[in-house]
Amino acid sequence: MTRKKFKITGMHCVSCACDIDWSLEDVAGIVESKTNYATQEAEVTFEQNIISEQKIITIIGSIDKRYQAKIL
Amino acid sequence: MKRSTLVLLIGILAIVIVAGCLLLLSTNSLRAASAVTPPARTPAQINLLTVFLTGLLTGGLTCLAVQGGLLATTIAQREEQKLEDRAKNNGNALPILFFLFSKLIAYTVLGLLLGWFGSLFQLSLTTQVLMQIAVAIFMLGTALNLLNIHPIFRYFAIQPPKFLTKVVRNQSKQKDFFAPVFLGAFTIFIPCGTTQAMMALAIGSGNPLLGAAILFAFVLGTSPIFFLLGYFATKLGDVLHERFMKLAAAILIFLALYSLDGALALAGSPLTFRTIFSKPQAVGRQEISSEPTLALTKGGYSPTSLTIKAGSLVTLHLINSNGQGCIQAFTIPRLGIQKVVPVGSSGIVRFTAPLKPGQVPFMCGMGMYRGIINVI
Numbered sequence: 322m323t324r325k326k327f328k329i330t331g332m333h334c335v336s337c338a339c340d341i342d343w344s345l346e347d348v349a350g351i352v353e354s355k356t357n358y359a360t361q362e363a364e365v366t367f368e369q370n371i372i373s374e375q376k377i378i379t380i381i382g383s384i385d386k387r388y389q390a391k392i393l
Numbered sequence: 394m395k396r397s398t399l400v401l402l403i404g405i406l407a408i409v410i411v412a413g414c415l416l417l418l419s420t421n422s423l424r425a426a427s428a429v430t431p432p433a434r435t436p437a438q439i440n441l442l443t444v445f446l447t448g449l450l451t452g453g454l455t456c457l458a459v460q461g462g463l464l465a466t467t468i469a470q471r472e473e474q475k476l477e478d479r480a481k482n483n484g485n486a487l488p489i490l491f492f493l494f495s496k497l498i499a500y501t502v503l504g505l506l507l508g509w510f511g512s513l514f515q516l517s518l519t520t521q522v523l524m525q526i527a528v529a530i531f532m533l534g535t536a537l538n539l540l541n542i543h544p545i546f547r548y549f550a551i552q553p554p555k556f557l558t559k560v561v562r563n564q565s566k567q568k569d570f571f572a573p574v575f576l577g578a579f580t581i582f583i584p585c586g587t588t589q590a591m592m593a594l595a596i597g598s599g600n601p602l603l604g605a606a607i608l609f610a611f612v613l614g615t616s617p618i619f620f621l622l623g624y625f626a627t628k629l630g631d632v633l634h635e636r637f638m639k640l641a642a643a644i645l646i647f648l649a650l651y652s653l654d655g656a657l658a659l660a661g662s663p664l665t666f667r668t669i670f671s672k673p674q675a676v677g678r679q680e681i682s683s684e685p686t687l688a689l690t691k692g693g694y695s696p697t698s699l700t701i702k703a704g705s706l707v708t709l710h711l712i713n714s715n716g717q718g719c720i721q722a723f724t725i726p727r728l729g730i731q732k733v734v735p736v737g738s739s740g741i742v743r744f745t746a747p748l749k750p751g752q753v754p755f756m757c758g759m760g761m762y763r764g765i766i767n768v769i
Binding site for chain 1: 541544547548550552553555558
């Protein structure tokens with residue numbers, strides 16, 4: 322299992338952070354997601370052989386067009 | 394008319410009627426309540442309306458993003474089980490109504506708890522001043538975050554811990570019809586910026602009934618827009634969203650400055666926003682009295698200026714005919730005097746006038762209704 326930190330900009334409220342976590346945890350291969358609204362960082366735990374960091378970045382961007390993620 | 398449209402119209406009408414009636418009722422019952430409970434620390438009439446309007450104009454939208462998303466998930470899961478046209482017949486109005494009623498009840502109870510928590514910090518002047526300053530700072534921070542002034546203000550938004558959000562999440566996965574009801578109640582754990590500011594106001598009120606009324610008025614205000622937008626499930630254009638955020642921030646800043654102004658006056662500061670911006674009142678020829686009488690009324694204190702002799706022993710009679718809320722807590726910050734005179738009763742304050750001539754302000758327990766004692 323891999324744990325990676327992402328920087329996510331574009332979250333305009335705390336609920337957005339929760340939304341991102343819920344959406345990510347629904348994806349196959351992602352075990353856990355902890356997004357912090359104040360620091361604008363997300364710590365994602367996932368199986369690297371099922372899903373890649375790039376795919377996670379794409380998924381975050383698809384939740385809301387304002388969210389932009391990149392690997393920290 | 395399609396059945397779903399009918400349900401929608403009934404839903405909107407119900408909310409507007411209930412909103413109007415309950416707001417009136419809650420204002421009246423507050424008058425009775427503040428007569429028997431410790432004096433509420435907010436001018437009830439002014440704040441409730443502002444709170445309701447904040448909810449109506451801005452709260453619905455700012456919270457809709459995720460709370461609405463949660464609701465949409467449950468509705469979508471309902472539709473997975475039915476044929477599309479059957480779902481259209483019943484419409485999505487009912488689950489949304491359940492969600493909103495549940496949210497209303499949960500937030501009102503929360504307001505009760507917050508107000509009660511605030512009342513535990515009793516009437517010590519210092520505590521009141523600190524509380525009002527803290528509330529003002531929190532509201533300002535929230536407003537500045539809404540305006541995206543600087544990332545540092547993001548820390549004013551409280552993010553609930555992961556284990557709580559997990560519970561809310563699990564509820565939304567249920568294909569149960571009652572899932573919206575649980576969701577509505579659980580949204581108290583994921584409040585958005587404006588809601589948190591209202592919670593701060595509820596704590597600052599120091600009265601459980603007032604705290605409950607504040608959150609009740611706010612959630613009621615958010616309901617019509619939440620209902621309409623949730624029903625049509627359309628995303629409002631970015632520009633309109635921006636405008637609403639700015640309006641919410643403006644209202645929060647106004648409430649923050651109002652609270653801060655009161656805090657400054659209570660702290661005994663000769664400089665407050667009001668003294669800076671208003672012309673000094675001309676002091677009319679006044680009778681010096683050693684036993685003046687002050688009336689506590691709905692609109693404040695009357696008269697607003699008293700004249701006493703420097704160094705003399707003063708017996709001040711306070712008569713409360715219909716003075717509500719913080720007016721009942723008559724305060725002279727510079728002399729460290731605070732006397733609570735409940736509505737319909739009277740009280741006496743005895744003190745020695747300062748030796749030096751000058752002006753000594755008096756005010757209500759929140760620093761909002763004021764007057765001057767002229768020492769000559």
